[in-house]
Amino acid sequence: MTSKERAALRAKANSLEALFQIGKNGVTDAVIAQTEAAFNTKELIKIRNLPDSSPITAREAANILAEKTKADVIQVIGAVFVLFRENEELRKKEKEAQKRKKLAFYAEKASDKKKRKIVYKKRESTGKSAFPSNRNKAVNSKNKER
Numbered sequence: 001m002t003s004k005e006r007a008a009l010r011a012k013a014n015s016l017e018a019l020f021q022i023g024k025n026g027v028t029d030a031v032i033a034q035t036e037a038a039f040n041t042k043e044l045i046k047i048r049n050l051p052d053s054s055p056i057t058a059r060e061a062a063n064i065l066a067e068k069t070k071a072d073v074i075q076v077i078g079a080v081f082v083l084f085r086e087n088e089e090l091r092k093k094e095k096e097a098q099k100r101k102k103l104a105f106y107a108e109k110a111s112d113k114k115k116r117k118i119v120y121k122k123r124e125s126t127g128k129s130a131f132p133s134n135r136n137k138a139v140n141s142k143n144k145e146r
Contacts, residue, residue, distance in 0.1 A: 001072055006074060006075075009044060009074045009082070009084050010074055010075050010082070012044055013044055013046055013074060013075070013082040016044065016045075016046045016082075017046065018046045018047055018048040018080060019034075019038055019045050019046060019047060020034055020038075020047060020048075021047070021048045021049070021050055022047065022048070022049045022050065022054055022056075022061050023050050023053050023054060024050075024053040024054060024055070026054060026055050026056050026061070027056070027061050027064045027065060027068075031065070032065065032068050032069065035047070035065055035068075035069050035071075035083070036069055039069060039071065039085045039087065040087070041090075042087075042090075043084060043085060043086060043087050043090060044074070044082065044083075044084050045082070045083050045084075046080060046081070046082050047061075047062075047065070047080070047081055047082075047083065048079055048080050049061045049079045049080070049081070050079065051078075051079045058076050058078065058079050058080065058081050059076050059081070061081065062076050062081035062083065065083060066083055069083070069085060070085065071083040071084060071085035072084045072085065
């Protein structure tokens with residue numbers, strides 16, 4: 001992972017809330033299972049280590065969890081650390097959502113163009129100019145001829 005990717009992930013993690021805490025028992029099987037479950041729905045998670053009651057530091061807890069869950073430690077600040085693990089299924093869902101969004105945008109644009117063509121044809125059939133400035137010129141020229 002490059003430093004720019006890591007920096008971008010740190011920026012995203014800044015607004016996240018800690019999902020759970022590591023307490024007096026340290027990193028247990030339950031904590032590992034909870035982290036795995038969190039990685040099924042998210043790629044980036046923030047965890048708090050309770051420094052007063054936990055037997056290990058936040059850095060040690062982050063390294064242990066990263067090793068057990070095959071994740072990357074993004075940052076450790078004080079008692080809080082951030083882990084990242086890429087999830088291909090989530091990436092596919094995001095790409096599909098972006099495609100749907102694009103298709104909807106282009107469909108809307110196409111329908112707007114069709115509406116504009118219909119309005120222009122209606123104006124054309126009435127014999128009036130589509131532009132108000134041209135209409136004023138046409139009225140002024142008819143008044144001058146009279």
